[in-house]
Amino acid sequence: MTKVVPHSLFSDFDIDLFKSGKHFKLYEKLGSHVVEVDGVKGTYFAVWAPTARTVSVIGDFNGWSDSEYQLYVRWDGSGIWEGFIPDLVEGTLYKYRIHSNNHGVVTEKADPFAKSCEHPPKTASIVWDASHNWKDKEWMGSRKETNALDKPYAVYEVHLGSWKRKFDNEFMSYRDLAVDLVAYVKDMNFTHVEFMPIMEYPYDPSWGYQLTGYFAPTSRFGKAEDFKFLVDTLHQNNIGVILDWVPSHFPEDAHGLGFFDGSHLYEHPDRRRGYHPDWKSLIFNYGRNEVRAFLISNAMYWLDHYHIDGLRVDAVASMLYLDYSREEGEWEPNIYGNNENLEAISFIRELNETVYSNFEGIQMIAEESTSFSMVSKPVNMGGLGFGMKWMMGWMHDTLEYFKKDPLYRKFHQNDLTFSATYAFTENFMLPFSHDEVVYGKQSLLYRMPGDEWQRFANLRLLFGYMYTHPGANLIFMGGEFGQSSEWDFQNSLDWHLLEFDFHKGIQNLVRDLNTLYKEYPALHEKQFSAEGFQWIDYGDHENSVLTYIRKGHDTKKDIYIACNFTPNPKKKYRIGIPITGSLKEIFNSDALKYGGSGLENGTLKTSKNPWHGYENSVEVSIPPLGMVVFSQ
Incomplete structure (x- = not known):
């Protein structure tokens, strides 16, 4: 009985x-x-x-x-x-x-x-309640403004298990991280952290992307209420929290969702649509009402119970296409005879409409690597309804350019300038994520060419170019101080490198770039609009120089950027300017405190010398493998 x-x-x-x-x-x-x-x-x-x-x-x-x-x-x-x-x-x-x-x-x-x-x-x-007395009322009350698309997004991507470990290589707890990580992110002036998946997962080498406990923060770092404490502490320090979220697939572990009640309950019953060959995992049945409700409820749960400010949705491309990573004969077209997964597209639109209508000030961010149109446009305009999309093409082209010997960069300048042709088709976030520093790709630092000085100068230039390019910004942990080795999820970052001046210089540079991005409205107010960007000259291939303007709402606060992608300093380099008066250098990646050579400009006077189609111009010094930023 x-x-x-x-x-x-x-x-x-x-x-x-x-x-x-x-x-x-x-x-x-x-x-x-x-x-x-x-x-x-x-x-x-x-x-x-x-x-x-x-x-x-x-x-x-x-x-x-x-x-x-x-x-x-x-x-x-x-x-x-x-x-x-x-x-x-x-x-x-x-x-x-x-x-x-x-x-x-x-x-x-x-x-x-x-x-x-x-x-x-x-x-x-x-059985667990996970109760917590929230103290982030001020953050939540102002989030609609501070988390808006015209505000700065300088995102620090973190894997909690390997950001920093204790002396015995044990994990730091959520509450440990609420002290050390929060203080570090605040000191570095990042506006947000993005946590790689913290939902419960069985297999450490999956980095959390194979979930079995969709509603439970992983117990590796403490209890559920401890994770709430970490989020709360971040909010009290004016730092937003984005979670990686995986509605695209789930593992076949015996205790998980697969074949749950002796039937294909959560996964699609047709292996052509229900099994992912790359990740050896199962794919949700997006056409089943109860499964859609499960996934949307899960997104709602983290935004509701954990006060999360945004979800970065993983592997969206794999959801959108029936033939994703499949050979001919391994997939079946939809009712219109093409390769779009209509049920998944419908689900994504409903997901985004639902969460945006229920929570003010949150953002949904798509990790989507294809040219699928209108990913970050509203559903009522025919879009998928995300707030932002990762700019994977920019990331790939930029790293391809930077790995080239500067001697040959003049033949490849289009790798950099091409992004401007599509930069405003979506609300793009520029990502240098964990995926770029694993599996033999090397660290960002060691993808740079040249001797030691040039490697660090290139990395400083890379970050400077990134922060002044239209869009929001994301850096994976370790990149901000020039981690030498690839990321290893089983060990702490190499914090001892900060004993060396060049690494400390990279850290100082990223801290100051975050400040620049936050304090100068021209870098964020129109970061997703063509009105916020204007070329001065993109055609000086011979010198490998790019010059451009970033604009906000107030034209008097526009800023002017010059990048030199060679190790040869460009002294008295003339650029056209649409204003008269003085220019003040507000950032220089070659500053001594960053490990540079110290070729700086100070304040410069414009002259009535037409150049680049403007009536006025100014002569600037652009340092070797460096970039400079000026304000009026």
């Missing part, structure tokens, strides 16, 4: 919403919830398993036996099993054992809606 008491948190309206795929707060109903029924405290469980014959809650409270705690299936055809178990409280370990109607298959699964999970390799779910 079951010891489960009939009880439900679902109304008929909830069930109607769930069946239609429109219930976007399923985390309030499904999963485990500590409640009181008839004066008795215990835990209510609810799980979606429509192919199940029986569903039992098993755990440390009953010796993992499925004979006593069977849930009740709802009568309404929703496929939801539920019930209340008295006296089970926070901290209880549990799973669901599901006997399927599908040929008697038996599965043993973690709770898809668990708010806490055991530390891998253990796989049980944990």
